[in-house]
Amino acid sequence: MYYQPEIETMPVDELRALQLTRMRESMRNAYENVPLFRERFDAAGVSPDDLESLEDLARFPFVVKQDMRDAYPFGMFARENKDVARIHASSGTTGQATVVGHTASDLANWGDCFARGIAMVGGSEDSTIQVSYGYGLFTGGLGAHAGGEAMGCTVIPTSSGNTKRQVQMMKDCKTDILACTPSYALLIADTAIEMGYDPATEFPISAVICGAEPASQNMKDEIAEKLGVQYCDVYGLSEIMGPGVAMECKERGGIHVAEDQFYCEIVDPETLEVLPDGEWGELVITTLVRECCPLIRYRTRDVTRIISEPCACGRTHRKIDYLRGRTDDMLIIRGVNVFPSQIEQVITEFPEIATQYQIILSNKGPLDRVELQVETVPEFPIDEVRKIEDLKSRLGAELKSNLQVAVEIKIVEPKTIERSMGKAKRVIDLREAKN
């Protein structure tokens, strides 16, 4: 089931032609109306007229979040105030907030993007969608709300909070689709169970659309199981639009990008070279139809890869893989890009290992040395050296095959690894700079 079948299943060559036409328009909009783009393009010696193929995009300069901060509040707007229908802003907890404007057309396009995801989970105008993302400057609530309205669903704008009431609404109003963050979906599920319900069998809910924060596969499975639903991963970021830039169909295996509205590239975060489809790197997005805040080659800092194999769902829009982390977290070990999240993923597959871990990088001699310190769970039989050594070698082999880098495993005593209330210090880099 599709929301916009003619767009979502458009033959690939038509889609690429559409992207090229729209990319030129978007570049002109950026170049003519946003001083930053004009200055950057001029400095790089390129103009929108140089774009003869999609590959030519690689000649254009990047923009980063700091550019948007510096342009606070309206420096990146390509439209006058009379044409701006709404603004959203990122939280600014990591610095100056960024403000993003939307025209009425931008909002309509956003609703369409999210509505496609509603169709991906089997939703229609007959569906009831409960939006438990926060409403406000954050794009989650109003983005999902727009999607529900575009589809013609009954929208329940519960916003976040008051979890028992969320459960009651979900049950009494017969919610079919829940849209919220993954952690909140899990809290709602657990609260429903605490209240004595089995939402998987007693509630009509059939899908969740979750995004805005990282979630492991285990967590997604747990949500899907507890609520008895199809889990749809939604990707988006407020600088680009909000939730709906990419959404996950029931075939899974990645998240379909709304390619008629966004053009994705993957670049090596170090060299900034464009990487071929299938290789992991930093996601760079160019907006194709955004009127108020067009962005050309915005570096998202999110790490993923493009999956170009056709999807059994029939959509021709390519997928991005589930996010592997942020480029800020990336380690370069013996020339190989490694993300702590990859190591974490392997560790979670070993029930014998506790969740705390620490990576210690050193380079005595010419090669980087990676030591992973882990603790066993209390139940693990520490009495037998053979079992400990066996665990070490299995974990080492699994990491080697996942990371392509040899990792020395050190099983340490409990509490060797520092616990922290906030973000734990997972990586200790003792490497001396090589010149």
Add this chain to the structure above:
Amino acid sequence: MISQLTVFLANERGRLAAACRTLADAGFNMHSLVLADTADFGVVRIFCDRPDEAASLLVDAGYRAAVTPVIAVRVPNEPGGLARLLEFCDEAGMNVEYGYCYSVGEDGAIDVLKIEGTDAEERLAAAGFAVVRAEEIYAA
């Protein structure tokens, strides 16, 4: 079966001393201690009084410690004492995970074995081996 206190330690200077001090300060008397060491960690196996309490104490103090059931057999202080015991295990198809021995006085030794399966102790006793009871070694 004897409750053996097992402690996992990093192979770092001072760790064994620290674990022993923790037990000593809480008044636990040790009767035997052996250490299986690898490059980066060691497993310490201890007979001491009140092993369950000792394990709890160490866990609370941040150690990875546990109580492991092992079999202790008294053998005569003469050539072949241990060999006869191990040959019996071998012929009976009992897999010995690990073992260690210590002498007790002039006329005997205690051989400690960790054997797979649950009926090893009965089979050893039935074969005439002098299986040692826990209370002969430590106060429970």
